[in-house]
Amino acid sequence: MSAVPARRWSPPPLIASPLLRYALYGGVALYLVLALGTVEINWARISEGADRAVRLFAAFLQPDFTSRWGDIQSGLLESLTMTVTSTIVGVAISIPFGIGAARNIAPLPVYAFCRAFIAVSRSLQEVIVAILLVVLFGFGPFAGFLTLAFATIGFLAKLLAEDIEDIDPAPLEAIRATGAGWWQVLTYAVLPQVAPRLIGLSMYRVDINFRESAVIGIVGAGGIGATLNTAMDRYEFDSAAAVLLIIIGIVLACEYVSGFIRAKVQ
Amino acid sequence: MLVIENLTKRYATGDLAIDGVTLSVPAGQVVGLIGPSGAGKSSLIRCVNRLVEPSEGAIRLGDADLAKLSRGALGQARRRMGMIFQEYALVDRLTVMENVLSGRLGYVGFWRSFLRRFPQGDIDRAFSVLERVGLTEHVDKRADALSGGQRQRVGIARALVQEPDLLLVDEPTASLDPKTSRQIMRLIVEICAERRLAAIVNIHDVALAQMFVQRIVGLRKGKVVFDGPPDGLTPEALTEIYGAEDWAATMRRVEDEDEASNAPATPVLALA
Ligand SMILES: Nc1ncnc2c1ncn2[C@@H]1O[C@H](COP(=O)(O)OP(=O)(O)OP(=O)(O)O)[C@@H](O)[C@H]1O
Ligand SMILES: [Mg+2]
Numbered sequence: 289m290s291a292v293p294a295r296r297w298s299p300p301p302l303i304a305s306p307l308l309r310y311a312l313y314g315g316v317a318l319y320l321v322l323a324l325g326t327v328e329i330n331w332a333r334i335s336e337g338a339d340r341a342v343r344l345f346a347a348f349l350q351p352d353f354t355s356r357w358g359d360i361q362s363g364l365l366e367s368l369t370m371t372v373t374s375t376i377v378g379v380a381i382s383i384p385f386g387i388g389a390a391r392n393i394a395p396l397p398v399y400a401f402c403r404a405f406i407a408v409s410r411s412l413q414e415v416i417v418a419i420l421l422v423v424l425f426g427f428g429p430f431a432g433f434l435t436l437a438f439a440t441i442g443f444l445a446k447l448l449a450e451d452i453e454d455i456d457p458a459p460l461e462a463i464r465a466t467g468a469g470w471w472q473v474l475t476y477a478v479l480p481q482v483a484p485r486l487i488g489l490s491m492y493r494v495d496i497n498f499r500e501s502a503v504i505g506i507v508g509a510g511g512i513g514a515t516l517n518t519a520m521d522r523y524e525f526d527s528a529a530a531v532l533l534i535i536i537g538i539v540l541a542c543e544y545v546s547g548f549i550r551a552k553v554q
Numbered sequence: 555m556l557v558i559e560n561l562t563k564r565y566a567t568g569d570l571a572i573d574g575v576t577l578s579v580p581a582g583q584v585v586g587l588i589g590p591s592g593a594g595k596s597s598l599i600r601c602v603n604r605l606v607e608p609s610e611g612a613i614r615l616g617d618a619d620l621a622k623l624s625r626g627a628l629g630q631a632r633r634r635m636g637m638i639f640q641e642y643a644l645v646d647r648l649t650v651m652e653n654v655l656s657g658r659l660g661y662v663g664f665w666r667s668f669l670r671r672f673p674q675g676d677i678d679r680a681f682s683v684l685e686r687v688g689l690t691e692h693v694d695k696r697a698d699a700l701s702g703g704q705r706q707r708v709g710i711a712r713a714l715v716q717e718p719d720l721l722l723v724d725e726p727t728a729s730l731d732p733k734t735s736r737q738i739m740r741l742i743v744e745i746c747a748e749r750r751l752a753a754i755v756n757i758h759d760v761a762l763a764q765m766f767v768q769r770i771v772g773l774r775k776g777k778v779v780f781d782g783p784p785d786g787l788t789p790e791a792l793t794e795i796y797g798a799e800d801w802a803a804t805m806r807r808v809e810d811e812d813e814a815s816n817a818p819a820t821p822v823l824a825l826a
Contacts, residue, residue, distance in 0.1 A: 458639060458641055458642075458643035459643050459644060459645045459646075461605055461639075461643065462637065462639060462643035462644070462709075462712070463645070463656055463659065464605065464632075465603050465605060465632060465635070465637040465722075466632065466633070466636075466637075466656060466657050466658075466659050466660050466712070466716060467628075467629045467630065467631070467632035467633035467659065467660025467661075467716070468629070468656070468659035468660055468667075469629060469659075469664065471664045471668075472659045472664055472667050472668075475664075475667070475668050476645060476648070476652075476656050476659065476667070477645055480645050480646075480647040480648050481645070481646075481647065483647070484647075
């Protein structure tokens with residue numbers, strides 16, 4: 289057997305023209321250098337911040353649960369109430385919106401309306417919605433509840449609609465072919481196919497809503513976020529650390545429980 | 555009795571799937587509908603129960619013209635037509651019983667069906683068809699826990715529990731092994747005879763069709779090009795339907811299979 293010379297191969301470059309390729313690399317590098325030059329770095333502030341960072345992290349080693357326990361407890365209770373109620377209400381409303389936004393089962397006008405509503409809900413970040421609703425309804429957990437319910441609808445309705453659009457069309461036709469009405473097709477052919485994921489997503493939304501409740505509290509929508517904000521404003525880093533630890537603990541617990549439930553319904 | 559007159563279907567994409575088909579199927583007759591892929595077989599049976607809207611023509615089942623029914627009347631008419639699918643089209647996460655009872659949805663109100671409170675009569679019907687297709691042991695299993703052959707039996711039970719006058723069957727055996735295919739075809743044909751159902755069965759396996767049906771209709775490019783008894787399918791007729799090919803092998807296979815099914819089963823053992 290005669291030796292066959294090894295044939296070399298390397299993947300083709302993403303940009304074929306070498307000139308353009310190196311021009312782009314050079315351009316990116318230049319931009320980075322110039323951009324970094326425009327960032328004003330205030331070393332005095334950085335050292336001040338570093339000082340505070342040391343205190344903050346020191347506080348984490350000794351979180352203080354007791355001195356502000358009353359505030360923490362009521363904030364926590366508000367946050368949990370907000371989370372549960374907004375998830376339940378949000379899920380309940382997102383189901384009809386999700387069904388309406390699925391092109392394969394909803395008539396066009398309904399589809400257009402539901403999609404538009406979902407788009408609005410999703411384009412507004414929670415914090416912005418919370419600021420608006422705090423202006424409308426005043427400080428406190430009611431504004432937070434509305435914010436989270438609104439965000440839940442956008443999130444869940446969109447995913448549900450996409451899920452419905454992806455279902456196996458064969459059972460849908462088969463149920464239709466038996467003479468079943470629209471609602472029966474929905475409950476026999478569509479819901480069984482999407483129910484497990486709907487339950488899973490709702491559980492997932494519970495922990496998103498709890499985390500968000502901490503964020504929107506900072507802009508005045510009540511809950512544990514408000515407590516955290518107050519503690520920070522007073523430089524009570526040890527109490528703030530306690531709040532953060534509690535938030536982390538609850539989020540972990542939610543995640544564990546929702547993972548467990550999702551595994552069960554598959 | 556199903557009467558199709560001058561049926562035409564042109565899809566929105568411009569494909570002329572069915573081109574002036576006229577066909578009548580008396581009660582109790584099983585018609586095998588054959589033809590190359592894209593000939594319009596699925597489109598034809600879907601026009602009958604209006605899963606696809608026909609463009610022109612009349613479809614009569616009894617007195618009603620199915621092609622002209624309003625939405626509301628369509629639901630009523632669909633109850634009289636059972637459909638059986640290639641990939642079974644069961645709802646996987648529902649049980650066998652729920653899948654079968656879904657054949658009664660056209661007769662039952664929304665809340666009763668939603669709460670699974672079907673009238674006793676429907677439950678009796680469901681048990682009796684499950685017994686007929688041989689699935690009484692699997693009533694509460696989920697549909698996705700069954701084999702292909704069992705799933706198709708559920709599909710047949712769902713169609714039968716409707717107590718239809720007509721069965722529309724789209725390639726019932728295309729996903730099944732040869733033996734199960736025969737069992738399923740035999741079951742469909744026997745049931746049609748017992749209940750005097752008219753049936754249109756789309757099928758790619760010409761030999762299998764010849765073995766079981768009383769009449770074959772050949773479709774090519776949306777037109778009927780053959781209509782006759784199974785043994786009228788000569789090589790010329792097959793060429794007319796499918797285009798030129800050496801059909802001798804197909805024909806021989808039919809004869810071999812006929813012999814095999816007549817012969818006693820013991821020689822196989824003797825050989826082993
Ligand atoms: N929903 C649709 N929209 C547009 N064109 C379609 C649609 N369904 C079928 N067609 C076209 O109609 C023609 C007939 O298709 P049909 O599915 O009825 O054929 P078939 O005989 O059942 O084929 P097969 O044996 O492969 O199942 C084809 O040309 C196909 O492209
Ligand atoms: Mg087909």
